[in-house]
Amino acid sequence: MTANPLLQTLIPLVADLSRELDDGERYRRLLAALRQLFPCDAVALLKLDGEQLVPLAVEGLSADTLGRRFKVSEHPRLAALIEHRGPTRFAADCGLPDPYDGLVEGLHGHLEVHDCLGCPLYLDDQLWGLLTLDALDPASFGRADLDNLDAFASLAAATVKASERISGLARRVETERQLTELYKQARQQPRELIGQSAALRKLQGEIRLVGDSPLTVLITGETGVGKELVAEAIHGASPRAQRPLVSLNCAALPEALVESELFGHVRGAFSGALSERSGKFELADGGSLFLDEVGELPLAVQAKLLRVLQSGQLQRLGSDREHRVDVRVIAATNRDLAAEVRAGRFRADLY
Template identity: 50%
Template structure:
């Protein structure tokens, strides 16, 4: 039925009313969802050649963590390029990105679907998508009515984003050029209170030139924090150079940091710039700084104090302008007490400390991250539709994740591989049995024990499990050992030897 004047007026008022609150996007999408009687509705922001959900209704919660690249989703590409209302035919051949993501409605092969691109001037800001299981749900609404709703939503979205920018920090923010290559800089996914606090702290310190020490357990995403600091700094147009101090042999550590001249030592066949020179004008990220040898800590301290350095084998001083961001998963205060880390260097590095929370502290962020990794995994493995069942989400929320976000990413990849091997069509759904989470305190209703399995020694059971697991991985990787090794995260040579030992080869 056509939109009444009362509905349009109420829609306009409600969209503007909630702009100053945290739930402004949820309010907007909730009104539209109810007004059009949708089964699934989403408000998405367009950035970096992708659509990022800002608010959803009727969709699985992990959708909020997904990033829909338009080159991987034809419907979103059509919306981005249309410039006007897009009505997809009920039996469109274009795959729907929400297939399997609407609870209780796993298949969207025939349904009503509308895409409304949201513009500010000539700039595409985002999109509004309306989906309904009934194929004729939106046939009573004219394009003019839909354009009017899109115009209201675009204005509200633009105002909300401006207010959001002002709310982030009173510190002047200098925007940096962002690449369209998602491999260069990754996003910090999460809406938990601890992540919101971390983002605010990053926004405060990023525009300054203060040294920052990032602490946190292994796998929490300290490198993402360092990238965010660099991107929001005045040095964003300059490089951020990475150095892992834990993987730095002491014999070449000084050369890696400060460079060397030809003939400085055996093997120095030409002059070579060190990481400090490469980072001149930009940022040097020293990961695992607690592993840096004591002999080098004194030389690093001098560079931090005076901004000059010497290449190995050279007397001439070089001046550099470098901001230091360091990261560690050890307690540097305790290292200072133990004498393995210099006190003066610690205080130089920790001018502004940032702590990255564990995944267990982030609560529902686990589901968002699962969605984010699922979308990435779907593209990598060529899976048409990849969803996470509610039982699997419960399992993920119940697990304590000692390896943090990195462990979750690997768990999603392995589960997707297993689920893909079992799937009978292009719709792959992750279930609890696809995950191997040691020590998981899973809810009782999602734990299963196969009582038909004959009892045997623990050693034999382990060997049988390894054999079955590798075979499933091998079949899921198109019977290619190299791909199988990458999925299992094992050296190909070791995998071949293990396969022979288990009688697979």
């Protein structure tokens, strides 16, 4: 008796739902099963993020594909797949441009007449993303494949949901661990400004004055004069004192990592971004964020920092989704920022 090929393909995927697999391996197995059921040259799993589709896993497409973002309005084939609830097969001579032109492995140049099939994935009745299949043979897919892909898409959605739930739990555990460490540090005996000089008494009065306000604060002074101690005192004198004070030394990070550290990133945002990660702003939500050596921030990051200060909204690196945060920023620098503004190295509106 010949086994049903659809059943043979789906059984291992059902077993995978109970296994501890990272996202990359889980999605790799999903696409491998898809190509086993539908022999073709390229398959892809794409997640809808705002108005663009983000490739999470591909087979038969160049590795560069994972770094691309496909704006739905610019790719009519992808838009057509999203608009139709079930599987869609494009005619071999369809005139719509293919989003994978130049990306299919072993094929150089324009994608000629070929067979193309795709299906949207829904999680809890909400559109999540797409599965796409491309075959260079224009007669690869048939009517039965549409029904089989519909069944496969249901299990693919379950696979994605399991993966996202596991990843979400892992992110929550990591965030809770970081917050626990921050609260542990906050419960320790705070460092104090000790002294009786007139200058110190004036400083302590200014700390009490600004501590009780919601205003962003800039602390200036040479390296080693205790700017971080002043920042701790301001936070301790504020209504946010029972929430964490998160610190970031802007001068200690490579330029390529500063944005990710501040605002977080999504999976696939850059090489090595294997999972989503919260940035310092999200960790400091409800509390204060101390940005030491703020004058070292690149201009591009300064623009995003200004937006968060003005609107309380941020976007993780690689995502269009808005996150709202309630954070008081306390910044410090040993630079003359007015001179930096005149030299074009610091934004006047941020200063």
